[in-house]
Amino acid sequence: MSVKDSNxxxxxxxxxxxxxxxxxxxNAEIRRAAATxxxxxxxxxxKRRVPHFDDLLFLGASVSRYPxxxxxxKCDTKVTLGTRFAKNPIELDIPITIAGMSFGALSGxxxxxLGRGASAAGTSTTTGDGGMTxxxxxxxxxLVYQYLPSxxxxxxxxxxxxxxxxxxxxxxxKPGGGGMLLGxxxxxxxxxxxxLPKGIDQxxxxxxxxxxxxxxxxxxxxxxxxITGWEKPIYxxxxxxxxYYDTALAVKAGADVVVLxxxxxxxxxxxxVFIEHVGLPTLAxxxxxxxxxxxxxxxxxxxxxxxxxxRTGADVAKAMALGADAVAIGTAALVALGDNDPRWEAEYQAxxxxxxxxxxxxxxxxxxxxxxxxxxxxxxxxxxxxxxRLRNYLNVMxxxxxxxxxxxxxxxxxxxxxxxxxxxxxxxxxxxxVPLAGTTWWPGKDxxxx
Amino acid sequence: MQTYDLDxxxxxxxxxxxxxxxxxxxxxxxxIVNPKGSHAVAVGLDAPIEVTVKGxxxxxxxxxNKQATVNVQGSAGPGxxxxxxxxxxxxxxxxxxxxxxxxxxxxxxIKGNASSRCGISMKGIDIVVHGNVGHMSAFMAQSGNLxxxxxxxxxxxxxxxxxxxxxRGSVKSLGADCVEKEMRPEHLELLRDLLERAGAxxxxxxxxxxxxxxQLYNFKVDNAY
Numbered sequence: 001m002s003v004k005d006s007n008x009x010x011x012x013x014x015x016x017x018x019x020x021x022x023x024x025x026x027n028a029e030i031r032r033a034a035a036t037x038x039x040x041x042x043x044x045x046x047k048r049r050v051p052h053f054d055d056l057l058f059l060g061a062s063v064s065r066y067p068x069x070x071x072x073x074k075c076d077t078k079v080t081l082g083t084r085f086a087k088n089p090i091e092l093d094i095p096i097t098i099a100g101m102s103f104g105a106l107s108g109x110x111x112x113x114l115g116r117g118a119s120a121a122g123t124s125t126t127t128g129d130g131g132m133t134x135x136x137x138x139x140x141x142x143l144v145y146q147y148l149p150s151x152x153x154x155x156x157x158x159x160x161x162x163x164x165x166x167x168x169x170x171x172x173x174k175p176g177g178g179g180m181l182l183g184x185x186x187x188x189x190x191x192x193x194x195x196l197p198k199g200i201d202q203x204x205x206x207x208x209x210x211x212x213x214x215x216x217x218x219x220x221x222x223x224x225x226x227i228t229g230w231e232k233p234i235y236x237x238x239x240x241x242x243x244y245y246d247t248a249l250a251v252k253a254g255a256d257v258v259v260l261x262x263x264x265x266x267x268x269x270x271x272x273v274f275i276e277h278v279g280l281p282t283l284a285x286x287x288x289x290x291x292x293x294x295x296x297x298x299x300x301x302x303x304x305x306x307x308x309x310x311r312t313g314a315d316v317a318k319a320m321a322l323g324a325d326a327v328a329i330g331t332a333a334l335v336a337l338g339d340n341d342p343r344w345e346a347e348y349q350a351x352x353x354x355x356x357x358x359x360x361x362x363x364x365x366x367x368x369x370x371x372x373x374x375x376x377x378x379x380x381x382x383x384x385x386x387x388x389r390l391r392n393y394l395n396v397m398x399x400x401x402x403x404x405x406x407x408x409x410x411x412x413x414x415x416x417x418x419x420x421x422x423x424x425x426x427x428x429x430x431x432x433x434v435p436l437a438g439t440t441w442w443p444g445k446d447x448x449x450x
Numbered sequence: 451m452q453t454y455d456l457d458x459x460x461x462x463x464x465x466x467x468x469x470x471x472x473x474x475x476x477x478x479x480x481x482i483v484n485p486k487g488s489h490a491v492a493v494g495l496d497a498p499i500e501v502t503v504k505g506x507x508x509x510x511x512x513x514x515n516k517q518a519t520v521n522v523q524g525s526a527g528p529g530x531x532x533x534x535x536x537x538x539x540x541x542x543x544x545x546x547x548x549x550x551x552x553x554x555x556x557x558x559x560i561k562g563n564a565s566s567r568c569g570i571s572m573k574g575i576d577i578v579v580h581g582n583v584g585h586m587s588a589f590m591a592q593s594g595n596l597x598x599x600x601x602x603x604x605x606x607x608x609x610x611x612x613x614x615x616x617x618r619g620s621v622k623s624l625g626a627d628c629v630e631k632e633m634r635p636e637h638l639e640l641l642r643d644l645l646e647r648a649g650a651x652x653x654x655x656x657x658x659x660x661x662x663x664x665q666l667y668n669f670k671v672d673n674a675y
Contacts, residue, residue, distance in 0.1 A: 038669055151552040151571060154533055156494050156514040183668055195554075195573045195592050196611060200667040203609075205590060209570040210529040210548040216509070219489045223510040223529075226465045227494030 040272040041180065043361030043371065044331060045173050045264040045308060050281040053315045055428030056421050057437065060407045068406035075402040076412040079326050081303045082164060082233020082256040089233055090142055090164050093122025094398045095413060096316055099307050099330035100146045100166065102128025104181055104190040105268030105361065108135055110370045112383040113337050115139030117390025126166060129179045129204050131193050132158040144235065150179060150204035152194040156227055165224055166235040172265030172308045175239025175279045179204030180269045182362045187373040214249040221254040235259050240280040244288035251302050259328065260285050262308030266331040269362030282308035284431040290323030313400020321416035322432060336393035337386040338368045452477050457484035471497040492520050512539045515556060531558045534575055550577045559648040569596040572613055578648035588615050597644050599652050607660055615660040616641055618652055629663040
């Protein structure tokens, strides 16, 4: 019954206002937690809006800059990784690599497709927390073998088969956290490779079992080099938290390559609270890392690979303009294979989600057949066709990056530089250390510290 | 017998020479002198050779060993025989942290004491320690056998999976999900074999067995979906 005024008119009512603090998604999560008694686990990287490459623009050529012509003039994209100590550095045609993703988290056909696509595009792919599969090695011209805290499937034979070794200290989605693979995905083959009982919820260790700090890491790297005859580049991968110091310590420990992964970088599964509340945006990681390399006099001698939210050739070009030697993609590669494709919308709806938002990769029910060990779902992914899509996507990203580099007057992607950029927001200007658009200033320009 | 002076000729030359040994090599016996605590001594071996180190070593001695028998006539630093696949590694003295870490197979014998995290994340290796082991030993141990003829420190077998732990002396405390278990005849038989191969003067009946309660194998929730 409405309340009326003296003229028998309905009184105006306050419009219902949804709390910005207690939003519908927050309230839904409170109800979910109350009902289940367990934190939300999901895959992927940070979904919240953070300063990113979209907040940067290239300036392009002008009177003072001389552009190169479209696709006709040369613009080199090759990169060599591991030139510092390794006898056999990795030479790639493009500076876009495939990040580490495990067999276990991904299906066998998905790993094969990643290898096929990467190889066709002239780049490398990377194993993950589960060891090296024969399919993956067989279909990857250049394969980086991850050396992880869990050491699942770790053996010297596979170490010697690898083209490079990546010592994983952390990753951007969960710096300080270990891996997680729930029982639904521990199939017979996964259980055998990891030497674990079938069907258990498996937690990978968050720290390495046999070294504890940078001094130990230096000796660990020595051991890996001795076992492999100093042939293979050694990467050190860190999650974006203290990029200046982590980069400096990785260099001190003897890394050939530093891989730096921001919080938009994906994971197979971890707590949502971890993904959204721990770590730095990718954009905030690059300049401190580059400065560390420059301060130590090893920029370009120790290569820097940036990952976490790389989606387009523009992102590639921006990361390289800020000083990276290459980038790595994970989530974007899965999307190229077919992950979250609207063609499976009815099935996403049946799982209580929608195409583009599906992130319950740990449950093993991926309609696209990528993040699953279900034999029937796996059949939905044709590794040859999916590999072709990945190759195309990598080629497009490379062409896009070249387009931008030429417009800025560069005949090599590695000649892109911070001076080519400006920022749209104060936050991005501060993180990327490039001027706010239309100015010559960025926050912190006159300070040298972190 | 081949003798290699590590101090004079360097680590790279040593490991390169040992890696060059084929399965049918006739240079089956090696002696390394003047190790002086060097790291990564005799790592990545993959041939049925016998290597004796005359003195103490640093980190990761015999790391990732396959087939070879490595005998350290001294003490070994952290991570001895880490990720060993097969073969035998014998430490005549003490071993520092992480002995046998993540080992997949083979036999590691420590005739003295082992420090903390002995057998951490072990994946099938057999480890026999004649003396004591430090805290957090067999942390997240997946499979294989850890035999401790002396005492074990705090949090033995924390977050253990399916590895079997045998301790003759006291256990200061058990880690999460690690419990004492019944010693059945097959365990006594297994233990007898391990003690014999490790040259340990102990009777299987003097040991207690510990393993996983398997209560942490799956998240406990009211309504998972």
